[in-house]
Amino acid sequence: MSATDQHDVVIVGAGVAGCLAAHRLARRGLKTLVIEAGPRLRRDDVLKDYMTSADPYASACYPNPDHAPRPTPAGAEAYHRNEGPAAYRTDYIRAVGGTTWHWGGAALRLSPADMELASRYGVGRDWPFAYDLLEPWYARAEAELGVAGDAARDDGAPRAGPYPMPAMPLSVLDREVARVFASQGIGFGPLPQARNSVPFDGRPACAGNNMCNPVCPIGAKYSGDVHGRKAEEAGARIISDCQVTRLEALEDGTVTAARIRHPDGTEATVQGRVFIVAANGIETPKLLLASASERFPGGLANSSDQVGRNLMGHTDRLLKVEWMREVYPGFGPQTNSCSMAFRDGGFRAERAGALVTVVNFADLGGITGDLLEGGMVGNDLDRAIRARATRRFELMCFAEELPEAHNRVTIDRQDRDRSGQPRAVIHFTEDAYATRGAAHAADRVKAVARESGAFRVRSEQASLGSVHIMGTALMGTDPRTSVTDPEGRCHDHPNLFIAGGAVFPSAGTVNPTLTIAALSLRTSERVAGHL
Amino acid sequence: MGLKMSVYRREFVVMLASAIAAGAAGVHARTAGRGLLALPRLTPDPAAPTFAVFYRLSQMVTGRIDLDREVARRMFDVFRDEPWAGKHLATAYTAAADALEEGGPDGTMADVLRAGVLQDGERWFVSHLLTTWYLGVYYHPDRPTVRITYRGALMHEAVADYRPVPGFAESETGAWAVRPLHLPETDATRR
Numbered sequence: 079m080s081a082t083d084q085h086d087v088v089i090v091g092a093g094v095a096g097c098l099a100a101h102r103l104a105r106r107g108l109k110t111l112v113i114e115a116g117p118r119l120r121r122d123d124v125l126k127d128y129m130t131s132a133d134p135y136a137s138a139c140y141p142n143p144d145h146a147p148r149p150t151p152a153g154a155e156a157y158h159r160n161e162g163p164a165a166y167r168t169d170y171i172r173a174v175g176g177t178t179w180h181w182g183g184a185a186l187r188l189s190p191a192d193m194e195l196a197s198r199y200g201v202g203r204d205w206p207f208a209y210d211l212l213e214p215w216y217a218r219a220e221a222e223l224g225v226a227g228d229a230a231r232d233d234g235a236p237r238a239g240p241y242p243m244p245a246m247p248l249s250v251l252d253r254e255v256a257r258v259f260a261s262q263g264i265g266f267g268p269l270p271q272a273r274n275s276v277p278f279d280g281r282p283a284c285a286g287n288n289m290c291n292p293v294c295p296i297g298a299k300y301s302g303d304v305h306g307r308k309a310e311e312a313g314a315r316i317i318s319d320c321q322v323t324r325l326e327a328l329e330d331g332t333v334t335a336a337r338i339r340h341p342d343g344t345e346a347t348v349q350g351r352v353f354i355v356a357a358n359g360i361e362t363p364k365l366l367l368a369s370a371s372e373r374f375p376g377g378l379a380n381s382s383d384q385v386g387r388n389l390m391g392h393t394d395r396l397l398k399v400e401w402m403r404e405v406y407p408g409f410g411p412q413t414n415s416c417s418m419a420f421r422d423g424g425f426r427a428e429r430a431g432a433l434v435t436v437v438n439f440a441d442l443g444g445i446t447g448d449l450l451e452g453g454m455v456g457n458d459l460d461r462a463i464r465a466r467a468t469r470r471f472e473l474m475c476f477a478e479e480l481p482e483a484h485n486r487v488t489i490d491r492q493d494r495d496r497s498g499q500p501r502a503v504i505h506f507t508e509d510a511y512a513t514r515g516a517a518h519a520a521d522r523v524k525a526v527a528r529e530s531g532a533f534r535v536r537s538e539q540a541s542l543g544s545v546h547i548m549g550t551a552l553m554g555t556d557p558r559t560s561v562t563d564p565e566g567r568c569h570d571h572p573n574l575f576i577a578g579g580a581v582f583p584s585a586g587t588v589n590p591t592l593t594i595a596a597l598s599l600r601t602s603e604r605v606a607g608h609l
Numbered sequence: 610m611g612l613k614m615s616v617y618r619r620e621f622v623v624m625l626a627s628a629i630a631a632g633a634a635g636v637h638a639r640t641a642g643r644g645l646l647a648l649p650r651l652t653p654d655p656a657a658p659t660f661a662v663f664y665r666l667s668q669m670v671t672g673r674i675d676l677d678r679e680v681a682r683r684m685f686d687v688f689r690d691e692p693w694a695g696k697h698l699a700t701a702y703t704a705a706a707d708a709l710e711e712g713g714p715d716g717t718m719a720d721v722l723r724a725g726v727l728q729d730g731e732r733w734f735v736s737h738l739l740t741t742w743y744l745g746v747y748y749h750p751d752r753p754t755v756r757i758t759y760r761g762a763l764m765h766e767a768v769a770d771y772r773p774v775p776g777f778a779e780s781e782t783g784a785w786a787v788r789p790l791h792l793p794e795t796d797a798t799r800r
Contacts, residue, residue, distance in 0.1 A: 456722075464768060
């Protein structure tokens with residue numbers, strides 16, 4: 079590429095947001111370029127790496143090259159520097175397709191209440207538009223990703239039409255959990271998911287591999303590379319292994335170019351009429367802040383001093399449980415049912431709404447290792463493995479964190495990561511509102527255990543939910559308190575847009591990916607109109 | 610409804626067959642005890658560990674005659690480089706073989722290990738070997754961790770009647786909705 083390369087749209091980041099936008103814009107005939115810092119992946123390679131690796135964490139099978147380093151739970155190299163009282167340790171993938179390569183597939187909509195937290199409950203922020211405006215975009219996102227769900231349920235998010243696919247069949251485990259919790263007045267139901275319950279879009283239906291995270295071996299679970307491929311078929315160009323180091327803008331705020339760096343250190347410039355940054359809630363502010371100039375000393379899109387601020391996630395309570403009878407976890411989708419019982423109500427003035435999800439995963443290695451360490455052998459060992467593996471699983475309670483200006487991402491130009499970019503510095507504090515919400519849901523689960531006698535809670539693990547990265551470039555109508563307008567266009571730059579979780583004004587009570595997809599589709603429509 | 614019924618019916622047949630096989634798995638060690646005694650005794654050399662002795666000891670500690678030889682070979686190639694590998698292998702094998710012979714046709718390796726026949730070094734080695742077979746991963750405090758086998762890890766056998774090894778499933782969608790044929794529920798050590 080050279081300084082003369084001119085595109086209609088330049089998209090930074092080839093995750094689900096970037097690939098959906100690229101596909102939509104390329105289909106409109108726009109000359110679209112996507113620049114992705116990380117590599118292209120082949121499913122078979124990821125699978126092979128996972129099955130031959132002895133690394134302890136699931137995402138170890140994904141590349142972590144010097145030219146596109148990423149955070150890992152193992153923390154061998156602290157990609158981010160945490161300087162706040164709480165550690166915001168996340169785990170995302172930089173590759174064509176992004177973190178949807180290893181996501182769990184949960185595809186839920188925000189509810190109207192999720193988007194009106196301030197006006198209804200006096201906390202947090204409202205979204206700059208109501209749910210009704212987003213509903214058709216949710217429908218389009220569900221059609222694009224392929225979402226399976228129960229047509230008879232809306233789970234608090236009204237629907238104008240059915241799901242693209244019928245609900246995934248509930249497992250023995252799902253039904254047993256639902257039965258026991260129903261006896262205590264808490265409903266569980268099918269989880270809407272971007273995982274094929276029937277063959278869809280040229281991809282097979284789920285075959286029960288139960289390895290959604292780290293990777294679906296057969297592509298039944300949606301991942302962003304699907305739209306990466308579709309975007310290229312529609313005429314978009316995706317350049318991988320190429321990092322955007324800064325964006326350049328004129329005095330009037332018009333963004334004119336992206337500076338890019340190849341792994342061998344050579345640099346180039348690409349020009350565009352419109353730029354979309356679709357690089358998640360940490361990489362997006364990193365780039366905007368790194369693009370500071372004499373004209374924009376605080377970084378691009380940052381006259382409000384809001385870029386990087388209001389970092390959010392979900393605060394978790396992970397309950398390891400053991401059922402009294404065999405329920406056979408570890409077969410079928412890793413997440414397949416959930417409870418909306420804690421999602422909404424007047425309590426949200428005081429504590430966060432929460433989602434409780436059945437984690438259908440059998441930690442066979444952990445169970446076996448513990449028994450071996452205890453000296454168990456022979457028939458006793460085999461029987462004990464089975465006794466535990468058929469009964470033990472997890473219930474995840476997560477609650478929304480509020481946007482707080484002091485929870486933020488900044489950069490340190492004196493501290494560079496392996497790619498040479500300024501390192502992200504995260505300041506994060508525990509959100510008492512979210513902690514109360516997660517704890518309440520967990521306490522209710524424990525009460526069900528006591529009252530039903532059907533299971534026991536073996537342990538409870540609390541963590542700040544840094545897997546769902548939201549905030550840092552909030553959308554809003556007031557340029558003094560937000561970074562983008564309601565359609566994702568930066569207040570400060572007429573041709574710069576942001577797509578992804580960074581623009582969320584609230585975290586909501588559900589996993590963010592479907593909302594990311596819906597917003598990306600809406601923003602790309604606006605971009606097309608701009609051109 | 611028709612598809613659902615066909616899933617249930619087909620999976621019922623599969624589960625029934627698997628359950629019968631899984632029910633038999635519970636007597637692995639006891640059967641193996643008798644089977645192992647029928648095999649000729651080996652003469653290990655502490656200075657020169659052999660695959661044959663390694664494989665035989667693996668059969669003893671896991672209680673399985675039909676261990677995957679390719680997996681065993683990969684495992685041996687890693688184990689043989691450990692310091693004291695030859696000594697541990699020879700001593701553990703000899704002690705275990707002696708104890709099995711003394712225990713008679715109903716003796717199992719589990720009995721051998723419970724009886725404390727092995728000394729510290731050999732007990733550690735046997736535990737290390739058993740862990741590697743069950744988890745499919747070689748761990749050693751002073752050496753790199755190595756994935757020996759993914760699909761062949763013995764831990765999968767305990768749940769093989771209802772759970773495909775992740776990554777190798779070819780189930781019909783919804784097969785997980787079917788409760789496996791009811792077996793007497795295992796009650797050993799839940800806590």
